[in-house]
Amino acid sequence: MRLTTQHPAWARAGLVARWFAILVACYLGGVAATNLSPTTVETAHYRATLRLDPVPQPRPTLHSPTIVGDVDLAFTSPALAPGLDVAVSVREEITALLSRGSVSVRALQPSDEEVSAAIREAAIGVGWRFALGAAIVAIAFSVAVHYARRRRPERTHLAMVASALVVVSAGTGLSTALTYQPDRFAALSTTGVLGTVQRNAGLLEGVESRAEQATPYLRNLLALSQALQEKFVPADLTEQEVSARFLLVSDIHGANQYALMRTIIEEEGVDAVIDTGDLINFGQVQEGEAAGIFRGIESLGVPYLFVSGNHDQSSPTDRALLRRMARVPNVVLLQDPEGIHRELSFRGLRITGFNDPRYFGDDAQDPAGKQAPAVAAYNQAMEDEPESDLVLTHEPYAATGVESGRVLLNGHIHTSVLEGSRIQVGTFTGGGVVSHFIATDDEELRGQPYAFDLLTYGPRCALTQLTRYTYRNLLEGRPAYDNIQVINGATIDPRGAEEPRSCSSAAETTIRDIPVETPGEQGTTAPATVTTSTLGTPTTPPPTPSTPSTSSVSP
Incomplete structure (x- = not known):
């Protein structure tokens, strides 16, 4: 019987390849977690839902879709960083503000404290979701190896999984935190009606006075x-x-x-x-x-x-x-x-x-x-x-x-x-x-x-x-x-x-x-029980078993 021994260089290359595979799997697991369970943050009048984009880029983009067009904010990154999808919506509470009549732009804008708190909450929410998703993939990978080999994972394997998990969590968090900073903002672009309005700034001035005419x-x-x-x-x-x-x-x-x-x-x-x-x-x-x-x-x-x-x-x-x-x-x-x-x-x-x-x-x-x-x-x-x-x-x-x-x-x-x-x-x-x-x-x-x-x-x-x-x-x-x-x-x-x-x-x-x-x-019918005695004023009479009810109204 002839035994063959793998060359040490090939063995090391195999370990590195396995480590990178685990790293990628953990990263994708973390990104998937932020998409399956997106982070939601709120200010007094607005709500934002955040998800990570799976493809890291040297010029990552904060993408925000709206009903009147999309807003894309491009940033320069010190390293590869994932993009962010941010869906911004208006909270129902803003209607209470609108119902007061005259509303200033200042009243609709979130305060600096609200924005800071929202950013902090978003970073924490996205971070722990990403880490949890990556950890679940790492554990699942180790369990799969255990059952495939029918023995406990080796220390080398556990070390690779643990190090990949640490690197992917720390690296993603650090690159994201360093990238989405005001001084790294590169460009803004808009699409749809939103972009057209931006290119025609000032057109909406005086709308109310024109409507009066x-x-x-x-x-x-x-x-x-x-x-x-x-x-x-x-x-x-x-x-x-x-x-x-x-x-x-x-x-x-x-x-x-x-x-x-x-x-x-x-x-x-x-x-x-x-x-x-x-x-x-x-x-x-x-x-x-x-x-x-x-x-x-x-x-x-x-x-x-x-x-x-x-x-x-x-x-x-x-x-x-x-x-x-x-x-x-x-x-x-x-x-x-x-x-x-x-x-x-x-x-x-x-x-x-x-x-x-x-x-x-x-x-x-x-x-x-x-x-x-x-x-x-x-x-x-x-x-x-x-x-x-x-x-x-x-x-x-x-x-x-x-x-x-x-x-x-x-x-x-x-x-x-x-x-x-x-x-x-x-x-x-x-x-x-x-x-x-x-x-x-x-x-x-x-x-x-x-x-x-x-x-x-x-x-x-x-x-x-x-x-x-x-x-x-x-x-x-x-x-x-x-x-x-x-x-x-x-x-x-x-x-x-x-x-x-x-x-x-x-x-x-x-x-x-x-x-x-x-x-x-x-084959039988029953009359509806709501009638109208004056336009828009509902009343509810006793139901009549044979014929539908009618009533006079004043036009």
Whole structure:
């Protein structure tokens, strides 16, 4: 039997290779721990979540994604150092500050003491998570060797594991601490809307004063529209008797432009406003309170028909905005906070709709699939009901799934579209200040157009006319007429005048809860128990076993 002895140099190389393998495994284990259990630190108004990037770099980056773009801060490092992913968000407590009205920039900024405490907490949190993850990998590696060789690990192996653990923990901590210092800052770069706004600093100055100038501008726009219609639109469209005129708006996004809305209502003789959602930005009722939105809606003096959008709730079960809207006297919720579908009979027209199941902060994957349960519930509720004249939804993926409805309304996309009997309403406020600007390929800062529609019905309940308005650059202080369209309602709903129906201001206005099938009793129905005696004021009468309840409302 011939024995061979490994050359000492190869043996040492093997030990070094094993040591480096353990070192890399411990490092990756530590990084994985910071990602599986990220560190969260807070100041009075902000929250940050920190994770380590697995790839060490000579020019590491502190990467901070936001909803309006990404911020990258590059640093020079004395050695290789891991990058940091920092997700910064606004805490709910900031809404209490906003609700006080006037807020200074200083009040929103964290103090030096808060920042120092947050940095110290972040360093400790990331450090112990990294060390724990590395230690778990080291122990697991030693246990694996023990069972593979069926004997206790040798001292050499234990020494390599221990030294690798110490080196990787100390080295990572030291390089990170030395790198992310103010004097090692190298460059700042931003992407998306955030970067565009940064490159156009000063553009947002004087936004409030420019907004105050919008009312006379809109009056001019409406006057121009009236003059054009009188001159060019056939008289049989413009001179028909009007039974109901609706102002269609959408995607207010927290901007209080109800003074402008009142102007349109007064100038155009609007009977009711239809809002297809995204009233606020972040799903927080306090945002609407701070902006005076609920007071603005009440000041309109006409019914305000509403379905919620994906920005109007902060979670799948959040119904706080709907409950707050229910307290506004002139608001009509077409699906209440408990999910009950409702039919509004307004001047002889049947109007229904349903809320967006999505919420602020969810991913944007498969929007049609996320709408499917809400669409199915609505279709089931309306299966044995008369066809609605108007069906309100927020997203187009919901509207296109509706099985029965003369005219379908949606918003969400911030652009005005007419597709068959589906009317997509643009954003009334240009997306609000938060969502107004979009980044273009040439990095020019461009605002979204403002848009609203007027929908007119005649005495036979037929849609007679859709008038569409878009204009631009109000926020930027350079208002410009964009587009005025007058569309024959018969091209949108050609069946509108087929039924011998009568619509007029004399018709009683009622809200009726759609009966729902009682679980476990196939083929039977039970009426919903929530009715409305005045717009937006819920009452709960004793349940009636046979017929759904209806009640009169004051428009």
